[in-house]
Amino acid sequence: MSRLLLMIITLCLVLAASKLEARTIDIELQGDNGKVLGNQEKFPDGKEGDWKPYKMFKRVFLYLRSSDPFLSPPYNIVVEGGLPYFLDAYPLGGGPNHLAIYIDFASGYTEVPRDDYRGRTYNIIVSVSESASDEVTKVFPYTIEDLSPSVTTNKLTVAKAEHLYESESLSAVGGEAPYSWSASGLPSGLRIETDGAGKAFIAGTPDPASYVDSPYQVTLRVEDSSVGNPENFHEVTLPLHVIDPLELDTTELPDAWPGEKYSTELTASGGTAPYAWSLASTLPDGLEFVQRGDAAWLEGAIAEDFSSGTYPVELTISDSGMIHQELTSTLALYVREPEPVILTGNLPLAYVGFPYSVELRAGGVAPFTWEVRGLPAGLNVEVNPSSGATSIAGVPETAGAYVITLTVSDSQDPPAQSMTKVALIVTDDNPEDSNRVAMLTTYLPEAAASERYSATALRASGGSGAYLWTASGLPAGLQLSGSGNAWFITGTIEDTPAVYDVLLTVADATDPENASAATFKLLVQDSADEAPQQSGEPFTNNSALLAGAAAAGCSLGATHDSATLLALLILVLSVFLAVKATFAGHETMGEKV
Structure with missing residues (x-):
């Protein structure tokens, strides 16, 4: 009798040990990773190849699996952290050894603000447990892709009145290339141009009268090449400042002779006075660089034994405008041989x-x-x-x-x-x-x-x-x-x-x-x-x-x-x-x- 009881107890322990070894929980991800599908579930033209995804998120399924044949749902499921505010996670029912959840719009959201989610990756934390002692947690990255175009240019180069505009290429992402660009609110003399490689930029020369104290509000619009997409464009409005350019009026220096008095005025215009002048080069012995008011002067007398030749005079002028301008220029000072x-x-x-x-x-x-x-x-x-x-x-x-x-x-x-x-x-x-x-x-x-x-x-x-x-x-x-x-x-x-x-x-x-x-x-x-x-x-x-x-x-x-x-x-x-x-x-x- 005692021997029979001992055998029963041993068998129960072996079975219990076998069951514990088999009770493992795993989590795996199936389905697409956050692709934007659009706001409709049909093909508008009846052709699969013409249908373009736009605004809705495709459901993402997380299948929870366990190899424990004795373990059956429900599990304790927690989805926490990382999701954008307009998305939510929903648990689904499941059969033996698995349970599924999916990610979809949160209640009440029918429009998605693209600038809030475009190109971002979120971490979704999923925890599964039957009890506190056997909890399993995994982190899944969730990237949201936007297939409508978006302007990424976020700053426009300052323009100078009556000077050729130095523009960088306008940029956009998403949608279907090539893009077409347009702009409104540009100052007179500027326009949108494109090159043969599909790049667009602002070009031209602002008119003299285009200089104003306040910036122009320029609206850039990009459209992609997709067909049947009501959201195939994007617009941004950016400030464009047109300034009165700071310029050095003095373009040449008079020649100097060793031992003779020398005095010449350096002047600038444009920008916003007062100006600040500085000298970055070394002057010939005997000459000094001084500023008086908004002008600078080279004056003195070059030493009689100073060698003749051409000497660089590197000047820097800066103004006091809200949009700070600084100009560097190098003039040539020719120290001549003495007069015959x-x-x-x-x-x-x-x-x-x-x-x-x-x-x-x-x-x-x-x-x-x-x-x-x-x-x-x-x-x-x-x-x-x-x-x-x-x-x-x-x-x-x-x-x-x-x-x-x-x-x-x-x-x-x-x-x-x-x-x-x-x-x-x-x-x-x-x-x-x-x-x-x-x-x-x-x-x-x-x-x-x-x-x-x-x-x-x-x-x-x-x-x-x-x-x-x-x-x-x-x-x-x-x-x-x-x-x-x-x-x-x-x-x-x-x-x-x-x-x-x-x-x-x-x-x-x-x-x-x-x-x-x-x-x-x-x-x-x-x-x-x-x-x-x-x-x-x-x-x-x-x-x-x-x-x-x-x-x-x-x-x-x-x-x-x-x-x-x-x-x-x-x-x-x-x-x-x-x-x-x-x-x-x-x-x-x-x-x-």
Whole structure:
């Protein structure tokens, strides 16, 4: 008996264990995953291929299964979290070992706001249990797809009046491509355009009058290519601002020269004042960037030893408008080589009927181009075709006192110019009968700072042949020395590179009142490489050389003040009158001083 009871108990335990091992619960998903099917359950045209899904959700079935043959419904089912507010989950009945639920519209919803659900994924949590000890939970992702088109462009680029509009492509999703686009509320001058690839964009140039303080309200409409779809379009309204563009009015900077004062104004327009200016680049030494009011200035003086070249000036201007504008622009500042220096400071006395030739000299960026005005009849400007040297040459025909204007242009791009005035006396005197001292030196060669100056001979004619020379304005380190008819400027320049005005006077050693004077430009550069010595005879006047006749001359530099100019003119006139007094009865023709 006891053995039989023991066997019954053992059998019950085995069966119980077998039943417990078989009681497992599983959850699996069947059916489509949230496809939008539309608001009707039939094919409008009777053709399956033409039917398009639009607004309703297809039911999603979750089948709950268990392999426990002894476990039968109902289960305890919980669907929680994640569902959009217009959907709900409904349990269905089931047979042995399974139970089903489905997802459909919640009660009262017949329209679905697409912008609330389009393209989103929700997590649906399903829990199944027969008791608290055997609960099974699974999470199912549920993605809602919208098959009607939707505009995804959510911002329009700011437009600038009278400027080509820089538009990005308009974008949409859903529906059936290709799309067609339209817009209303665009400012005058803008329109919708499409390209061959099916992309659309806003194009054009806003009219000048399109600039207003408040934005335009632009409605964009996209339609897809579906057939029979009452919801095949979507519209959005976006603000489009048209602004008065901030622009830099200054487009070029004037050239600058080392050592010279520089000042130029930079201006802007458009946008909303006040403006803020800033400089991002480094200016040449000696220049400053300052702002005064709504304008900026470049001013100062570039260092004399600063290298020539083109330097970038990078500017940033910003305005104070609600729609902030900032403009960056780079202008070119050309620091030029110094202007050419006219070295010719004296035109020796010329004689009517006798050949005359003086080569014009300048320092700077060679080769040079000369313009000469005020020459008397018979004298012309000649250019040597092989050397390029320019001379005043010919046979003067008319006596007189003339003021000759010399203008030289160098080879910079664009060329720089310098101008000076030099006196020229033309006499109808006989060279053999004149004993007047005349200065034949026409220029002083260029020099190099800290280097020895090549001995420069000073030349004169007339008088006794023995002369007394004096010089003022020589740079430190140079001195004038000599005797008789041999006088030189020598030494090593100790001064800084610059242009020095040197006044030379030559007088007869036996008659100091028999004299001639002229002012010369002496160009002192940084190094010998930049200061080549010019060679060649500066002046040829056969009659003066052969006969030792009297001559006189002086220069009138363009930089002299009016008092100095008047004094030099008086000197020229007095010399001319002294010469003419010997030959009374002759008439002086030409430009009189």
